[in-house]
Amino acid sequence: MKVTFLGLGVMGYPMAGHLTKAGFDVTVFNRTQQKAQTWAEQYSGRASETVGDAVADADVVLLCVGNDDDVRSMTTSEGGALEFMKEGAILVDHTTTSASLAEELSEAAQARGIRFMDAPVSGGQAGAENGVLTIMCGGEQALFDDLQPVFEAYGKSSVLMGSVGQGQRAKMVNQxxxxxxxSGLSEGLLLAEKSGLDIATVVDCLKHGAAGSWQMENRGVTMSEDKFDFGFAIDWMIKDLGFCLDEAQRQGLKLPLTEKVIEQYRDLSQQGDNRMDTSVLIRALRKEQG
Known part of the structure; x- marks a missing residue:
């Protein structure tokens, strides 16, 4: 199976690498071509200088870029992947986007005889590097089944959530x-600090109980140490939570906690913390406390 990966950011670079380790014939494209060349040398794959060249012979084209407009530029715009992909090939978008974009891409792909699945991922940079991502999929069961060998290369779990767009909606719930x-962890840590508790001891105790979470186990101590350089920038979280609020509005829902959290992230971004990890949220609460 020939696989092409478009976009070699902190997620795509290791994901494409896992595909070569799994035995796939992998071609990559990245707008910064030097990064693609570096990847090709590291993983003994092939780097293409254009999207068209990268996808022309591919059985599966995988995409992981920044936002809706980035996806469109790689797929439906002039010179995008759908213009050059062969009939019967598969396009998978791992980018976190709006559900409406997934539906838009599905229609565009279908018009060219190409199968499409939206498949946003969760697990962050560490999950991508370790090949243990969670993949939330929207599309047909038969297509999901066909893609299992691909997903198993870099995923710990892949779940079909429903029709096209449902993968993106599941990712919204995740965010x-x-x-x-x-938000709750930040408040808890602030109380622990003010009460003179040892944060490492608190985290080690609570992570095994009902309050335990990935965030507590992996970010609790570093949050108390004011360390937030872990890869997933809050500017991306602001984008993702914006999709959540848009979808909620379409469903006639109000999400007050999400509205508060996105405003806190926006304030932090404007203060210069835009490239910090999402756990930097504790800084917003510290500021509110004066």
């Missing part, structure tokens, strides 16, 4: 839950 957990 809302992360924001909520970090």
């Amino acid at each position: 809302i839950c992360i924001g909520g957990v970090l």
Whole structure:
């Protein structure tokens, strides 16, 4: 199976690497071509200078870039992947986007005889590097089944959530839950600090109980140490939570906690913390406390 990966950011670079380790014939494209060349040398793959060249012979084209407009530029715009992909090939978007974009891409792909699946991932940079991502999929069961060998190369779990767009909606739920957990964890850590508790001891105790979470186990201590350089910048979280609020509005829902969290992230971004990890949310609470 020939696989092409478009976008070699902190997620795509290791994900494409896992595909070569799994035995796939992998071609990559990245807008910064030197990065693609570096990847090709590291993993003995092939780097293409254009999207068209990268996808022309591919059975599966995987995409992980920044936002909706980035996806469109790689897929449906002039010179994008759909213009050059062969009939019967598969396009998978691992980018976190709006659900409406997933539906838009599905229609565009279908018009060219190409199968499409939206498949945003969770697990962050560490999950990508270790090949243990969670993949939330929207599309047909038969296509999901066909893609299992690919997903198994870099995923710990892949779940079909429903029709096209449902993968993105599941990712929205994921991001809302992360924001909520970090909000509660931040308040808890502030109380622990003020009460003179040893944070490492608290985290080691609580992570095994009902309050335990990935965020507590992996970010609790570093949050108390004011360390936030872990790869997933809050500017991306602001984008993701914006999708959540847009979808909630379409469903007639109000999400007050999510609205509060996105405003806190926006304030932090404007203060210069835009490249910090989502756990930097604790700084917003510290500021509110004066």
